[in-house]
Amino acid sequence: MADSLHDLIAHSAPEDGGEPQSLYCHARNVAGMAAEFAAPFESETIARWLGWWHDAGKAHPAVQDYLTADDPSPPGPDHSSVGMLKADEVMGLLAHNIAGHHGGLANQSGENGLSDRIRSKRTDDRIGEALALAETLVAAHAPSIGARDLPGFLQELGAESRTKRGYEFWLRMLHSALVDADCLDTERHFDPERFAARETEDSISDLWAQFEENQRALMAEAEPTVVNRRRRDVYEAAIDAAEQPPGVFSMTVPTGGGKTRSAMGFGLRHARAHDKNRVIVALPYTSIIEQNADVYREIFGEQVVLEHHSAVRAEAEPGDEAPPERWRRLATQNWDAPVVVTTTVQLLESLFTNHNGRLRKLHRLANSVVVLDEVQTLPPRLMNATLDGLRELKAHYGASILLCTATQPALTERPGFPEGLDERTEIVPDPAGLYDDLRRVEYDVQVDAPWTWTDVADDLMAHRQAMAVLNTKDDAAAVLDELPADPSILHLSTRLCGAHRRRVLAEVRCRLQDDEPVRLVATQVVEAGVDLSFPRVLRALGPLDSIIQAAGRCNREGERDVGEVTVFRPAAGDKPYGNTPQGAYLRGCSIAWQLFQNDPDLDLHDPTVPRHYFRQLYDSSDLDEADVQTLRAEFQFEQVADEYRLIEDDTTPVVVNYGDGWSILDDVVETAEHTEFVNRADGRRLQPYTVSLYEHALDEAVRKGNAHELVPDLDLWRWDGGYDAGSLHEGGTDGGRGLHTEGPTTDNLIV
DSSP: OOSSGGGSEEEOOOTTSOOOEEHHHHHHHHHHHHHHHHGGGTOHHHHHHHHHHTTGGGGSHHHHHHHHSSSOOTTOSOOHHHHHHHHHHHSGGGHHHHHTTTTOOOBSSSTTOHHHHHHHHHTOHHHHHHHHHHHHHHTTTSOOOOGGGSOGGGSSOOSSHHHHHHHHHHHHHHHHHHHHHHHHHHHHHHOHHHHHTTOOOOOHHHHHHHHHHHHHHHHHHSOOOHHHHHHHHHHHHHHHHTTSOSSEEEEEOOTTSSHHHHHHHHHHHHHHHTTOOOEEEEESOHHHHHHHHHHHHHHHOTTTEEEESTTOOOSSOTTSSOHHHHHHHHHHHHOOSSEEEEEHHHHHHHHHOOOHHHHTTGGGGTTOEEEEESGGGSOGGGHHHHHHHHHHHHHHSOOEEEEEESSOOOOBOBTTBTTSBSOOEESSSOHHHHHHHTOOEEEEEEEEEEEOHHHHHHHHHTSSEEEEEOSSHHHHHHHHHHSOSOTTEEEESTTSOHHHHHHHHHHHHHHHHTTOOEEEEEOGGGOSSOOOOBSEEEEESOOHHHHHHHHTTBSTTOOSSOEEEEEEEESSOOOTTOSOTTOHHHHHHHHHHHHHHHOTTOOTTOTHHHHHHHHHHHHTSOTTTTOHHHHHHTTBHHHHHHHOOSSOSOEEEEEOSSTTHHHHHHHHHHHHHHHSSOOHHHHHHHGGGEEEEEHHHHHHHHHTTSEEEEETTTTEEEEOSOEEOOSGGGTOSOOOOEEOOSSSOSTTTBO
């Protein structure tokens, strides 16, 4: 029997040589790192205790025999239950962290819940022996903990659900600190070169200096227009506001008002002023993320800006990458980067997931500046949990939150909306004056007499450059059917794969810049952040924020005296996003129509109008449809993760016949048939050539012979139902219509 943790091993020797890692060294290292990661939320001592106890079960001879075997086959004897039982004795909720440090956070109760596991392991003789042994070995190193070591904001646990949710969020943060520390020390043992590749030397102060110099040069070169003058005003207001104490801020700026750079300027200056660790920018769409990340990389260089989303493509296999690409791949695991640009889905779902792979980075949000861009896209059905998470980050984890949009929603607390944010500080001193100065379009609202698709097509053809934005893909297809065969006509929707959409967008920009004829038929994929500037935009009646966002693609740079935006009510077409009146999109359409009917002269340039609209939207919505907040108060981590999903429907990507899509698919299939899995790099190679189908309709596509699974159970699907790629990628003028199939509508198939 071992006399000390020094005599036991936590990890076997690396395959390329070296010594095993002792249980003492691993526990000490994890305890130290976890304490460091938990310091921003006053939880160092408890995190240190978790680090010492998380692998205490490895002290048992059965686990040691497994670790020293010549060819051990996973998973090996249970070792996490030992620390779990000790945590249950000392501070019950901590049992979640040790029990789940490999498998993720479990439900507190129910089938396979933590409570059942604790009861079962209490009667397991081997676990009992291991616990007794661990107590003699670990006690000399682990600190003793009690209620006194809880952070100040959790010193007293009340009976109310809000207090319990505070504990639940704290457990998530604590779990993140433990899991990241465990992963990093394990990596340092088995692959010290990879561990070293994570380092970046750039400080927030250095990045601010680079940004300030770049911004100064940009403003010096800018033409002395009203738009550029007001962009300068927004930027200077953001920099001034950055000196204010940490909290929740809003930046209400019309499209084209310089929000992207001003938000980053605020983030860096605020981080420098208040010793924050990083700036995290979250946006709803990958197209905007790529656009913004490119801007930031031009300023800061490659190995500073972490771009984290599903469409990021690896240029080389793991191990063969250039240092910046290897750093990005590793940094996506835990967001250890000074600047992170990611999706709203990635950020917010990480707050409420139970999976270690996504939870690992959560502690990095503490003491950071979090920028939520296009905040109007937050789904109402999850609003209570979302705002609760943001409120926790601000109140107890040292984060500052910046909410950016041209259509600021009504997120502050008020009667009937108790889950709203307590308070926020508007950065722009005079939003109304800013919107008035940047008034670049005139709205013509025609929602009384409905328009046919022929009316829409005729209007497009009557103008040399124009765009029509429809509510659904089927509506866009109906307009295309009414248009003549003309090379000026292009189409943009999610029926096109990502690579195809990028090609079409590039073509549209070229034609606009070269003053060539271009008529674009699109869906909402062009709204929010896509930098197009048409002289005329048609927008089907939709949610008010979508109408205003579409108008942001008209006369964006103020090239003309005024742009024309016509809002029309379609005579035909599907109800957007389903036929249920409780759908948020359809509800938004109805509220917008009511606003127009009640006030025919409604001024969409008034920044208070969107707040009024959103207040009605939220007041008429169930802001916690799945009862996520109750599940959180019951510590049902798995159920919370299942219910808190920004995109409701499960989807399956199918690879379409566009560009190199099918040839890449062949390569990936050949590899996957041997390895029986698809690695992340191959998944990202395929992603630009996929169209996502709703899961519930995939069977229909298979039955019709439109989709085929090439490797069972690995989600490698090829679309054989037809794909109109057009000819742009071959130097032609036909933009193509993307995925198509015979039979009924594909709108309820395609995301």
